Amino acid sequence: MRDKDSSRPAPWPGPPSLTDALPMTTDLADALAAASADTGGRYDAAGLQELLEGVVAAPAALDDREWMELAVPGATEAQAKRLRAAKAAVASARRPAGPKPAERLAALRGVLARLRLDAYVVPHADEHQGEYLPARAERLAWLTGFTGSAGLAVVTAERAAIFIDGRYTIQAQQQTDPALWERRHLHQEPHEAWLAEALPKGGRAGYDPRLVTVGWVEKARKAVEAAGGTLVAVEENPIDTLWTDQPPAPISPTIVQALDVAGQDAREKRAELAEALRRDRLDAVVLSAPESVAWLLNLRGADVPHTPLPLSFAVLHADGLVDLFIDRRKLVPGVDTHLGNEVAIQPPASLGQALEELGRAGKAVRIDAGSASAWMQDRLKGARVDVGADPCALPRARKNAVELEGTREAHRRDAAAVSRFLAWLSREAPSGALDEAGAAAKLLEFRIATGALRDLSFDTISAAGPNAALPHYRFSAESNRRIEPGNVYLVDSGGQYRDGTTDITRTIIVGSPTEEMRRNFTLVLKGHIAISTARFPKGTTGSQIDAFARRPLWEHGLDYDHGTGHGVGSYLSVHEGPARIAKTPNTIALEPGMILSNEPGYYAAGGYGIRTETLVVVQPCEALSDETRTFYEFETITFAPIDLALVDAALLTPDERAWLDAYHAKVRDIVGPQLEGDDRAWLEQATRPVG
């Protein structure tokens, strides 16, 4: 899928959950009493209700039994039934709703007046600056009605503006009241400047320090102070005081990512990182990115959609000990033992106190520039705070041999599901009866049929005709389009498997392409091949090679407005730093073990869209390396046919034709044995040599 910098996907509602089909228990108390009796004294009715409210606030999982481990480990079918009934009752219980949508802005202004604030900033962010927000962090949507995945609002007594990017222009128009909200461009019209201008002279502008980075505060403070105002950290979020039915923090099962897929013991990871801290003369690092906590401690979870992580914080000390700030109720049996006694489990609410202690002791503490909140820096008063890089980011990106072998296996499995889908599509699409939503559902079905799917790795992009020209398109009930003959159909999707995370885009022509479509598809393919075949010296960054993918398009005056590749996790985030292949300058060198996407594209507005995406792994290039030099190359690990009906072989060089044929031969080898009958025959045809 395309990079989060330009396209944070909107939250995915999740696959249909069994609970939706259950009869409602009208008597909440009865249901809770019945189920709590099964917990062996672990939860009384009130405790179980709280737990289940957290479970309801987490995304629904494909496997509806996993969450039960938190209440009744190894529940019998009868116990499971009672737990489901209790969860359904909790889900349907209503809490006081607070102000209605149209009144929320006025209500917020009332709170601001009480707090003597002249402005307030509402970002689309949680305490981790994460890609996917838990429901309780959707404050921007609560206040403005806008449900997009990126945005920010600024409110003063007189004015209010919502800042959104080009993807969301229309959606914001539909969802927000123009009488209340000015609409501005998130990047082209910096909100700090708007804030500075809208703030009355000498005014106080408030922000929630937990929801912004240290860097944001510096920038905003500069703008506000230049305009004669003051920027004020407000500990209690004014929206939370109004939003009476705000969901609680999500509760999903935190499980162990075992050594056979993680490949390195958590103890060893801690020791290595602790040594690096000592080398850097640091006493501790605050891990604010939950991916880092998950990676370091070999934990996984399901607190947010598509990224299998538990929301949590941790402090790693230079002696290798860890304080893990996580809701204990999330831990399935056995996680305690796995963590061992060098990891102290602390209540999330005690994080502030722990940081204050580091501050009082004058410790040297690293916080992560990307995910640490300004609140952390405030709490660390007295410490020598080093705003730098998350030390987990680089080792997490350099997958070990076990992770790579797992990822390859996940990709072989996923390749068969995608190929079955493409074969099915080749049979069904010509009728013109399919639509985007139906195709996506079918693709999910093929992935579920692998028996190993845990979640999609992001919302499937299933886009026909002009919809495919929107690189950030997500179908909805209104936009859902028929896939018709003559259409280009673009499908960008991926799966989360215990052994790896996949992400693949294929572009298909239904019927016959125009000459322009073939030429542009072939230009995109040339760029794709240019990345795939690149060999480069150690030290090379993704920004240095990004233009290899663009040059064939540039020669025709074309380009695409997104990155060429993002890092991909190992059963973790499908968008993972720190390396990228993109125009944006990046100083992180590509290193062996890093998994990246290779996804050039082309988008003809109102017409069609093209993207070809595979994942690649950085590998040593033995042929060009010796004692004096180290060269790297890419191993392609995604296997599914590239639509030859869209390839104009005359535009390919002999080397490029050879690459395409060799790639398809490999697809046949890997996917062929996993297919049968018509699918197998289709594969043979789809991977025929172009010579």
Place this chain on the structure above:
Amino acid sequence: MRDKDSSRPAPWPGPPSLTDALPMTTDLADALAAASADTGGRYDAAGLQELLEGVVAAPAALDDREWMELAVPGATEAQAKRLRAAKAAVASARRPAGPKPAERLAALRGVLARLRLDAYVVPHADEHQGEYLPARAERLAWLTGFTGSAGLAVVTAERAAIFIDGRYTIQAQQQTDPALWERRHLHQEPHEAWLAEALPKGGRAGYDPRLVTVGWVEKARKAVEAAGGTLVAVEENPIDTLWTDQPPAPISPTIVQALDVAGQDAREKRAELAEALRRDRLDAVVLSAPESVAWLLNLRGADVPHTPLPLSFAVLHADGLVDLFIDRRKLVPGVDTHLGNEVAIQPPASLGQALEELGRAGKAVRIDAGSASAWMQDRLKGARVDVGADPCALPRARKNAVELEGTREAHRRDAAAVSRFLAWLSREAPSGALDEAGAAAKLLEFRIATGALRDLSFDTISAAGPNAALPHYRFSAESNRRIEPGNVYLVDSGGQYRDGTTDITRTIIVGSPTEEMRRNFTLVLKGHIAISTARFPKGTTGSQIDAFARRPLWEHGLDYDHGTGHGVGSYLSVHEGPARIAKTPNTIALEPGMILSNEPGYYAAGGYGIRTETLVVVQPCEALSDETRTFYEFETITFAPIDLALVDAALLTPDERAWLDAYHAKVRDIVGPQLEGDDRAWLEQATRPVG
């Protein structure tokens, strides 16, 4: 020539000056008295002596009469003779020499003890962080003996270290005493860390705030304080107190760069920049880069070698008024009038006071992150100091139509000189009698014969055989090598003309090349062509396209350890920011009018070196631009044959062969009419089509 980031050339002693040949006047007083009588009361003997000391401290110019304008405008031959005699007398006068080289470190330690400093940092830098230092700023050389163009020393009571880069390993060994100086790598062993380690607990480390940037102080302070020490700005430079015969600031004629070459009135430039300041809510900007002052006010000078600028500072105010801090004695008659009454000429010593006034008034003041000294920030106490980009850098880089036409003319002229040299070389080199120094002198002769040369734009790199494998090579009496059959000969050189600055590298085989030489020369050429033919959208930076030049080499496991291109000024610095084509991330987009070098290379250590360099201008690409998109391309403006004996045409694609033939056809068109006889015949042969 290659980029300054990796190769600051050593100061060039300049072409032989006529003064060297004059008989010495033994009686200094007589000579000064005689010459001062010609100044019409402008200078008495003492004043003239001071002036001439400054003139002597400036590099010698090709035209020995220009400096006389400062003392006796329009001097007669007799007056000129007296002035020359006075200058020679001043040059040969001796001042007390201070401690001998071997005693200087001990003497410095004595001063440090008096100042209660436990360490002191001596950078190779002047007050402008310039590429070329005036003689008085060569404190590192005075202290250590090391005369390289980049380096830094740190001295404590017990230890002393000199930090140098790979180019200077041998030179530093030869020039510095190992009993006194530890030798460290400038980039791989950060001097801040060494300082922090060598500093006694609680110690005070001093630095001269005029010679370091704000960024350096931040970094060094962090390191020193982490080690429990204090970093102390020391206003008076301890070396200056010891260096009794330190030269004064250079005095060279400051002249007007007239409108027919500058292309834009200085008043207009000031107005545009002042408007930008107001837009950015700034009250003033301090121009610390003398190139910026020269560009803004359409002035040129000769205070340092090869870059025709007067050393000066300026403050541009938001109302368009300028305070120019320059020694009035440098101004030739007419400069006052040119500057007009909106530019106030201030004594250089009053800069500190002017900054303090801005500070006291609480002004918002921009200083340039690259060239502003920490001293400036200190003086600006009370101001809102914005450490950012020099606002002249971008408009200076985007040459206007007049500058571009001037530059093209300078390149046509220079192309003929270089081609005559290459023709001469093709006749003379096979004998094996030439050497590097002789060839460089001959090339200078051809450039002087154009009648328009003002200076070389940098020290000529004239390198034969293994010397060419050192990308930063400068020949010296010891290294000077014969150019022998079988040698690759590399010549990188450029001229300063009133209408433009040139920079060209050609690599020639004397006799027959090996297969490896031909292959690698051709790979470099492929990279050169890939840059030359690149078309790219508006917004593209040089770091994005740098790898186009490297990919052909990378495919064979080869690379070169320098940038692909640097900006070039308009009769100004041959190394000009802010755009570059290099691996190093750079956020400055390539924009029309920017002149850059295109100079990939390959260096076989101990064997041979290859570099092919032309200058290119960023131009709109009409063919690919319309109302929805803007594409750019490069116009190549350097014309001289590329040695076909080193080209393996079989390795070139048809498009690359067509490029080479079209380039050579253009060389014939432009250079042909400027050559005669044998030279002309040689050119026909050297530019024959490869088909």
